[in-house]
Amino acid sequence: MAADSSYKDKKVITIGIVSELTGLSERQIRYYEERKLVFPDRTPGGSRRYSFSDVELLVEIANKIEDGVQTYEIRQEMVKQKKRNEAEEHKKMIQGQINARFGIRKK
Numbered sequence: 016m017a018a019d020s021s022y023k024d025k026k027v028i029t030i031g032i033v034s035e036l037t038g039l040s041e042r043q044i045r046y047y048e049e050r051k052l053v054f055p056d057r058t059p060g061g062s063r064r065y066s067f068s069d070v071e072l073l074v075e076i077a078n079k080i081e082d083g084v085q086t087y088e089i090r091q092e093m094v095k096q097k098k099r100n101e102a103e104e105h106k107k108m109i110q111g112q113i114n115a116r117f118g119i120r121k122k
Contacts, residue, residue: 030062033073
């Protein structure tokens with residue numbers, strides 16, 4: 016599972032390839048970046064690099080836009096989801112510390 020996520024999160028895909036994979040124009044992809052919906056890495060020369068996870072996210076965003084959802088609403092939902100994920104991770108960390116402290120092992 017960890018191997019899957021590592022390749023999916025590597026930022027190696029150019030904007031041209033992302034455009035081909037998603038059917039979005041390069042301008043649309045840059046617009047979604049401007050709206051803080053996707054966060055490509057930049058090469059030293061300034062070229063954008065995306066991951067497979069970014070490609071999946073862009074397809075989700077495009078589908079929501081097609082359904083009439085505004086970019087602001089998408090961004091708000093992404094922020095809420097990130098907070099939920101962080102809270103869940105924090106909860107797991109605390110539970111792990113409690114389990115370690117009291118010698119509780121998961122079965």
